[in-house]
Amino acid sequence: MSSPTLTASSLAPYDAVLLLSFGGPEQPEDVLPFMRNVTRGKGIPEERLVEVSQHYALFGGRSPINDQNRELLAALRAEMDARGIGTPLAWGNRNWEPYTDGALAGLRETGASRVLALVTSAYGSYSGCRQYREHVAAALAGVAGEADGCADAEAAAGVQVDKLRHYFNHPGFVRANADAIVEAFTELAGQVGRPVAEVAAEAPLLFVTHSIPLAMEAGSAAARPGYVAQHQDACREVAQLVAADLGVSPDWTLAFCSRSGPPSQPWLEPDVNDVLAERAEAGTTAVVMSPIGFVSDHMEVAYDLDTEAMATAQDLGVVAVRAGSASTRAPFVAGLVDLMLERAAAERGEDPERTTVGVLGAWPDRCAVGCCFQRAGVDTGLPTINQQRADDSSEGAAAR
Numbered sequence: 066m067s068s069p070t071l072t073a074s075s076l077a078p079y080d081a082v083l084l085l086s087f088g089g090p091e092q093p094e095d096v097l098p099f100m101r102n103v104t105r106g107k108g109i110p111e112e113r114l115v116e117v118s119q120h121y122a123l124f125g126g127r128s129p130i131n132d133q134n135r136e137l138l139a140a141l142r143a144e145m146d147a148r149g150i151g152t153p154l155a156w157g158n159r160n161w162e163p164y165t166d167g168a169l170a171g172l173r174e175t176g177a178s179r180v181l182a183l184v185t186s187a188y189g190s191y192s193g194c195r196q197y198r199e200h201v202a203a204a205l206a207g208v209a210g211e212a213d214g215c216a217d218a219e220a221a222a223g224v225q226v227d228k229l230r231h232y233f234n235h236p237g238f239v240r241a242n243a244d245a246i247v248e249a250f251t252e253l254a255g256q257v258g259r260p261v262a263e264v265a266a267e268a269p270l271l272f273v274t275h276s277i278p279l280a281m282e283a284g285s286a287a288a289r290p291g292y293v294a295q296h297q298d299a300c301r302e303v304a305q306l307v308a309a310d311l312g313v314s315p316d317w318t319l320a321f322c323s324r325s326g327p328p329s330q331p332w333l334e335p336d337v338n339d340v341l342a343e344r345a346e347a348g349t350t351a352v353v354m355s356p357i358g359f360v361s362d363h364m365e366v367a368y369d370l371d372t373e374a375m376a377t378a379q380d381l382g383v384v385a386v387r388a389g390s391a392s393t394r395a396p397f398v399a400g401l402v403d404l405m406l407e408r409a410a411a412e413r414g415e416d417p418e419r420t421t422v423g424v425l426g427a428w429p430d431r432c433a434v435g436c437c438f439q440r441a442g443v444d445t446g447l448p449t450i451n452q453q454r455a456d457d458s459s460e461g462a463a464a465r
């Protein structure tokens with residue numbers, strides 16, 4: 066890297082980096098309380114809770130997500146150390162231990178007053194953006210002793226938490242997913258005993274992400290291109306890298322998994338199982354599935370893809386290989402550290418290059434006022450962090 070921003074070894078003005086994630090249960094007794102945390106006030110039917118609890122039960126009541134975050138923390142630490150960045154790294158979850166408020170209280174005790182949060186959601190939607198920002202504001206209010214929340218929790222706690230821009234179109238995330246897909250096509254070629262270029266020319270590449278309600282999709286698309294458009298941009302770029310490596314352009318499409326909510330509520334479609342059935346009907350005998358919507362192989366991947374969709378493929382006589390996720394792949398980890406350096410430089414008033422691929426451009430450092438409502442046009446008015454002031458129209462403005 067030749068850019069001065071990316072060879073810097075300081076994250077000043079930040080005192081700490083916080084890995085902020087979803088959280089998951091680690092033992093059978095945790096499963097239901099975790100599920101209740103996730104679905105509080107969300108109108109998810111009880112049958113769905115029971116059903117998803119059974120997914121966890123199949124894996125001994127332990128989600129893989131926390132261990133994956135421990136691995137990501139270790140990988141980030143190693144990459145930061147290798148670049149001479151000594152900034153402390155902490156970890157907090159929205160829905161299970163270790164919780165965000167404890168992590169922030171710990172950082173405050175060490176004297177930290179500026180924290181840079183790295184959220185394990187590559188794309189923007191209420192679930193992956195505003196809900197985390199509201200969550201941090203509530204956690205800071207708790208740290209400040211204002212259990213019922215307060216309008217300016219950052220001031221009350223004496224800690225400002227900024228959130229890294231979304232990275233679905235960052236070259237590190239895109240490269241890591243492409244590498245994993247090339248490996249998957251290579252494995253598929255081995256399984257069917259044919260050359261990889263031939264297999265990649267015929268076998269569809271199914272990108273899979275978490276379905277969300279159509280109302281949430283509309284909310285994500287109000288301020289900037291939405292959740293689906295972000296996926297389309299990332300998928301196209303990933304597919305181009307795969308094509309460059311394998312010499313053939315894969316036939317790719319975006320499918321969804323993990324729909325919940327009542328049947329009356331529309332969610333993004335098509336479901337990956339339906340896509341498999343349609344393709345099988347049309348004569349497809351082999352596919353690669355890439356969990357592009359997820360940064361690690363957590364429960365949605367382990368159950369919805371590796372268990373359910375794999376069984377569907379088998380029933381249909383389709384040979385399927387599931388590509389890995391970005392997880393701790395070197396380009397992804399290095400890209401995340403690049404993003405930390407970029408944001409730190411911007412906060413110092415420098416004008417760093419905001420590297421992206423695709424056509425949508427870099428997401429702003431601070432979210433627009435109307436960014437990622439749960440439903441388009443419906444502002445719950447909950448306090449949040451990392452948001453532009455109402456009178457600030459300069460996207461990505463470093464100063465507030």
Ligand SMILES: CC1=C(CCC(=O)O)c2cc3nc(cc4[nH]c(cc5[nH]c(cc1n2)c(C)c5CCC(=O)O)c(CCC(=O)O)c4C)C(CCC(=O)O)=C3C
Pocket residue numbers: 087088089090100103104107109113114117128129130185186187190192193275276277278281323324325326358359360363364365
């Ligand atoms: C977009 C998105 C991501 C991807 C971005 C990101 O990674 O953040 C994601 C990730 C995750 N979702 C997870 C788990 C769950 N999500 C649920 C429910 C929901 N997810 C939603 C959206 C998303 N979720 C939505 C709109 C709901 C409906 C309720 C609501 O509006 O909030 C439920 C309740 C049961 C059910 O209905 O399925 C569970 C248990 C886990 C942990 C997995 C593990 O334990 O390994 C992870 C990483």
Ligand SMILES: [Fe+2]
Pocket residue numbers: 275
């Ligand atoms: Fe979810």
